[in-house]
Amino acid sequence: MKNLVILGAGTAGTMMSNHLVSKLPKDEWKITVVDQYKTHYYQPGFLFLPFDIYTTKQVKKKGAKFIPKGVNYINEKIELIQPEDNKVLLENGTELAYDILIIATGTKIAPEEIEGMKGPEWHKSVFDFYTYEGAKALRDKFREWEGGKLVVHITEMPIKCPVAPLEFAFLADSYFKNKGMRDKVDITFVTPLGGAFTKPKATEALHHLLTDKGIKEVTDFNIERVDYENNKIIDYAETEVPYDILVTVPTNMGDALIERSGMGDDLNFVPTNKATLQTDDHENIFALGDATNLPASKAGSVAHFEAEILTENILRYINGEPLKEEFDGHANCFIETGGGKALLIDFNYTHEPVEGTFPFPGVGPLNLLKESRTNHMGKMAFRWIYWNMLIKGIHIPFVSATMSEKGKHFEETEA
Amino acid sequence: MDKTIAQATVSVDQEGYLTDFSQWNKEIGTEIAKEQGIEMTDKHWEIIDFIQDKFKNEEPLSIRGIKKSGVINIKEFYALFPGGPLKKATMIAGIPKPKSCI
Numbered sequence: 297m298k299n300l301v302i303l304g305a306g307t308a309g310t311m312m313s314n315h316l317v318s319k320l321p322k323d324e325w326k327i328t329v330v331d332q333y334k335t336h337y338y339q340p341g342f343l344f345l346p347f348d349i350y351t352t353k354q355v356k357k358k359g360a361k362f363i364p365k366g367v368n369y370i371n372e373k374i375e376l377i378q379p380e381d382n383k384v385l386l387e388n389g390t391e392l393a394y395d396i397l398i399i400a401t402g403t404k405i406a407p408e409e410i411e412g413m414k415g416p417e418w419h420k421s422v423f424d425f426y427t428y429e430g431a432k433a434l435r436d437k438f439r440e441w442e443g444g445k446l447v448v449h450i451t452e453m454p455i456k457c458p459v460a461p462l463e464f465a466f467l468a469d470s471y472f473k474n475k476g477m478r479d480k481v482d483i484t485f486v487t488p489l490g491g492a493f494t495k496p497k498a499t500e501a502l503h504h505l506l507t508d509k510g511i512k513e514v515t516d517f518n519i520e521r522v523d524y525e526n527n528k529i530i531d532y533a534e535t536e537v538p539y540d541i542l543v544t545v546p547t548n549m550g551d552a553l554i555e556r557s558g559m560g561d562d563l564n565f566v567p568t569n570k571a572t573l574q575t576d577d578h579e580n581i582f583a584l585g586d587a588t589n590l591p592a593s594k595a596g597s598v599a600h601f602e603a604e605i606l607t608e609n610i611l612r613y614i615n616g617e618p619l620k621e622e623f624d625g626h627a628n629c630f631i632e633t634g635g636g637k638a639l640l641i642d643f644n645y646t647h648e649p650v651e652g653t654f655p656f657p658g659v660g661p662l663n664l665l666k667e668s669r670t671n672h673m674g675k676m677a678f679r680w681i682y683w684n685m686l687i688k689g690i691h692i693p694f695v696s697a698t699m700s701e702k703g704k705h706f707e708e709t710e711a
Numbered sequence: 712m713d714k715t716i717a718q719a720t721v722s723v724d725q726e727g728y729l730t731d732f733s734q735w736n737k738e739i740g741t742e743i744a745k746e747q748g749i750e751m752t753d754k755h756w757e758i759i760d761f762i763q764d765k766f767k768n769e770e771p772l773s774i775r776g777i778k779k780s781g782v783i784n785i786k787e788f789y790a791l792f793p794g795g796p797l798k799k800a801t802m803i804a805g806i807p808k809p810k811s812c813i
Contacts, residue, residue, distance in 0.1 A: 452775060488774075516795055518774050520785070532774075532789045532796075562775060591810075 298325050300610075301384055301394040303374055303553075305331035307339070307687060308585025308599035309400035310362050314689030315607040317364045320614075328392060329363055330384070332373040336362060337428055338682055340596065343460055343632065345431040346438055347471045354679065356428065362687050374401075377557040379578045396580050396610065399566055401553060403456050403586035403594055405430075407546035410451060412522035414546075422522060422542045425464060426456065434543065438471070443480025444540030449529060450487045451519055454563075455548045456586055456594040458494055459641075461485070462502055463632040464543060469509040470634030484512040486529070486537055491515055495648040498641055501665050505633055548594070550587055565589040570645070571621035573606045580613075582606060591645065592625040600686055601626045604697040626699040628654075630675035638671035640664050644699040650706055655694040657703025664704065717742040728801070728808050732766070735805030744803045747792075751803075755791055758783055759804045766806040772797060773809065 300316065302309045313329050320327065341355035363369045373387040377397070384392040405426045407414035413422060423437065424430035448465045455461075465485045472478045485492070485506060491499040492506060492513065506513055517531045528538045550564030559566055559577070567576040568588040575581045584606050585599035592598050602623055609619045625645030630638045640662050641649035653660040661670050685692060714723045717738035722730045727743070729735055740759060744751050761782045765772055774797060778785055785796075792799040797809055 452773075518785075532785045533794070562773075562779060 298395040299393055300325055300327050300396045300398070301392050302327070302329045302398045302400060303331075303377070303384065304400035304402055304551075304585075304587070305329050305333075305336065305359050305363065305369070306400060306402050306585065307596045308402070308587075308603060309398070310336065310359070310687045311600065311603040311689050312398055312400060312584070312606065313367050314362075314364050314687070315603055316610065317366055319607060319611060322366060326368065327366070328368040328370060330370045330372060330374055330386065330392070331359060332371065332387075334359055334371055336687075338679060339426075340457070340682070341679065342425055342428065342431040343463055343467070345428075346425055346434040346464075347467050348435060348439070349467075350679075352428075352432065357683065364688075374553050375556075377553065377559060379557075379559070379581060382580065394580075396582070396613070397578075398606075398610075399554075399559075399575070399581065399583040399587050400585050400599075401551040401587045403548045403550055403565070405546040406549045407544075409547040409549075410519055410522060412524050413451075413544065415522070415524050417522075417524040421527065421540065422524060422544065424544060424546055426460075426545060426548075437541065441541065443472075443477055445482045445484070445538055447484050447486055447529065447537055447539035447542050449485075449517075449519070449537075449542060449544040450489075451544060451547050452488055453494070454594060455545050457629070458593060459629055459631045461487075461545050462492060462506075465511050466505065466509060466634040467632060469511060473635075482512075483510070484514060484537060484539075486514040486517050488518050489515060495643065498649045498665065501639070502631075505667070509634070548586075554587070561589050563589075569621075570625070571623050572609055572619040573602060573623060574609070574613075574619060582610065582613075590623075590625070593627040593629070595627055595629060596682070596686070597628045598626070600692075601628075601697040603689065604691070622698065624698045626697065628695070630671060630678065632672065632675055633667050636672050637667045637669055638675045639667055640671045640674065642699060642704075647699065647701070647706060650704050652704035654703070655700075657700075659703075726802075726808065729805040730807075732763075732805050740803045740805065743805075747799050747802070749792060749799065749803070754783075754787075755803075758788070758791065758800055762800055763804050763806065766804070771809070772801065 302312055335356050336359035338355045341350045344350040375385040375387045377384050419433040423434045448461050450461050472481045492502040493499040520530055520532045522529050528536045530536050550560050554560035554564045566583045568583045570590045573582050573584050575583050584602040586594040605623045628642045630640050632638045643649040652664040654662040654664050713720050721734040724730055741751050788796045
């Protein structure tokens, strides 16, 4: 009997277990999934929690529900990966030997990386919305807030779902409008980038939306510290931005396990081949989702596209065939813009998001890079798709793992 | 497109970053620095050497990486290259503008 071990039962790990259980012969392979937490969170829902659009119940379910029968599911903290011995050690002392290892341990926020961020004001006037606790604390704060300066801030790149902070700013605009107090709330978007987003075309479209909604932008802001006593963030060039509520996206880092095992880069992300998803250092270790150092978005859609390609490559690896260099960095994200509308962007390593229609060329029904109600409906429907199809590894019809160039208005970007 | 810097013809992109590092030399660096309002000193060159090494080894450049390197602290880095230190230093070094990722 051979062993395939998956570390992490988040979006990527759960999908891989579902894909592989039907592909690997049961009498030859035993599949094990390890995760320390029992709850599976619908992470895209954290964006909606602070604005009372989703309830807490809508964003969490028991993880075991989504791990298929025939897969050994272990709820235990992982202590160490020992690649030289093909072994994983768990905190309770168990040793798991593997023939193939898949790392899907994701990324976490690291607010302690910035002085003053995770201080006495953490979750009081300084919030994150990338954790269940942070999003919930913010919801409670917003419910009773009487207005003032709201600063939405990105600490450093890369971050999970790079559009989420923008969506947060748009939804805040909408939320305070609906509460009849938008005139009492001053919203500023602060980013280390030169503009609203990482890709030029989308940045232009998003910049206009920010302006339309009266949201100020502060760009090229590299934060040095949070001065929580005087309610301001300060960057290395001594620029100061005052706040009453700071909603920050802290530094995103790979799991501490990766650092302990000596397998990560500066930010604990695992160096991985961007086309095959094999790790650079060990041929029987693969990685996908937010845990890798791939120059692709850290997002569930990316993990979803990767999972389809990685499944094929695992089978090829087992059969001693060359791996397919197929992953193209495909990402597909709805961008909630408030007021019941959304944008949709579709892009990869070499093509930036452009205008067009999706998924059917020339037809839609979704519009790329344009605000529409249909896009918003798509985003809302996605929660159902996530729980019922995506993490179960069911192929989403008409959406391919590699990006389609049909029905889009392209200009080639630099690779 | 082509541009003449320090009596040499080099190819640059729209923003003025050299597109071919092999065309770079110290005179060109000095000239680009002047255009950016920076008078180069030994300390400046030390940083330029460091980031050129990183580039040659295909290691990505980031503020975090500079901080970890111990070559310079970020305050000094800002003082040497006011405004956008990484953007200006890479332009002077003749290497592409760092992609701030995805």
